[in-house]
Amino acid sequence: MIGKLNHVAIVVPDLEAAAAVYRGTLGANVTAPLPLPDHGVTTVFVELPNTKIELLHPLGDDSPVANFLERNAKGGMHHICYEVEDLSSAIDKLVEEGATVLGDGKPSIGAHGLPVVFLHPKDFCGTLIELEEVA
Ligand code: CO
Secondary structure (H helix, E strand, C coil): CCCCEEEEEEECCCHHHHHHHHHHHCCCEECCCEEEHHHCEEEEEEECCCCEEEEEEECCCCCCCHHHHHHCCCCEEEEEEEEECCHHHHHHHHHHCCCCECCCCCCEECCCCCEEEEECHHHCCCCCEEEEECC
């Protein structure tokens, strides 16, 4: 069901510092910060040959990653995003398997403008999973 690894998201306390580490120390291509007010985050993409790393920093009062940063002051891995071809049938199968789809269980438009859902970490080895429907 799952296809390619689309991205790994890391929440960071300082976006500039994190971008500098990836650009300088690790020698990666790093994009300019992109504020996504609707999603409560500012993102920086680290572009790798086979996937991307998304550096996330809270934006605004109601950020979905603010709590994570309170619990992990130095930042840390937040979620893994896998691609699926058909999100509705993926959700049906996951519900059938007993997995917990977060929120109202319906796809919403994610930070990249594509339909996504998040799956509860308790069912997936302690890892928050994002599924993204790619055309
Ligand atoms: Co993501």
